[in-house]
Amino acid sequence: MSRRFDGQRILIATHNAGKLDEMRQLFEPHGVAVVGAAELALPEPEETETSFIGNARIKAHAAVAATGLPALADDSGIEVDALDGQPGVYTADWAETPNGRDFVMAMTKTHEMLEQRGAREPRSARFCATLVLAWPDGHEEIFEGTVSGRLVWPIRGRTGHGYDPMFQPDGYDITFAEMDPAEKNRISHRADAFKKLIAGCFG
Template sequence: MSRRFDDKRILVATHNAGKLDEMRQLFAPYGVEVVGAAEMNLAEPEETETTFVGNARIKARAAVEVTGLPALADDSGIEVEALDNAPGVYTADWAETPNGRDFFMAMTKTHRLLEEKSAPHPRKARFCATFVLAWPDGHEEIFAGRATGTLVWPMRGATGHGYDPMFQPDGHDRTYAEMDPAEKNRISHRADAFAQLIAGCFG
């Protein structure tokens, strides 16, 4: 049985303004005030774990320790079946350059690796999002969301971010990047994790 969330404020441990806005909209019906890591002047902790849950826990715990507020953090990425589930937890690392993240480069690398090993079609992949909700007393709840699909090439679509132009979710004929953001957000890995969070802690 998950712990019910009865606080009036929750700290979402992200410096990503888009993700924070999305969380504010999702939490709005539940009467919870959402504050972000940047508003609280929190540093971004180093993500040293090798799992989504491990890195989400680092971010949530660091935020709780500094602010004393219950904190929600997520870690996400894409796992490509034919690449032994890489890049996975290292998804953002594959996009790192001296001038910031370049996901066009990361997607091109992914396609090249699949071609080099003549990976058969359909090239299955899944987006993963793991939420850790941590309380000041040490209690935590974990929710893991998934969205399965196939990788397409060439990339398609101009909306979204990350690997969205390459990922076509199962049951759809468009990539995430060809969808209206609201449509994507209803079926995404993050939406799956959030639905579990609401059912577990707010239902």
């Protein structure tokens, strides 16, 4: 049985504005005020684990320790079958540059690796998200979500963030970046994990 969340305010342990906006929209119907790590000038902890769960736990517990607020952290990424599940937990790392993250560069790298391997179409992939909700007493709840699809090239669309312009979810002929944000938030990997979170801790 999951622990029920009965607070009025939750800290989202992310410095990613796009992710924070997505979370804000998802939490809106539940009457919980959302504050982001960047708004509180929290440092970003080093993500030293090799799993989505491990990195989400680091971020959630670091945010709780810094603020005393219950904190929700997400670790997510894209797994490409023809690349043996890469980039996976290293999705953001593939986009790192000295001037910040460049996901067009990361998507280009992914496409070039698929070409080098002669990967056949459809180039199946899945977005994975793990949510860890941590309380000040050390208790935590973990929820995982996925959405399956395929990678397309050239990239398409201007909404969304990360690999969204390259990812076409199963059952659609448009990418996440071409989709209305409300529709994407309804079917995304984060939405899948979030539904489980709401059922477990807010339902």
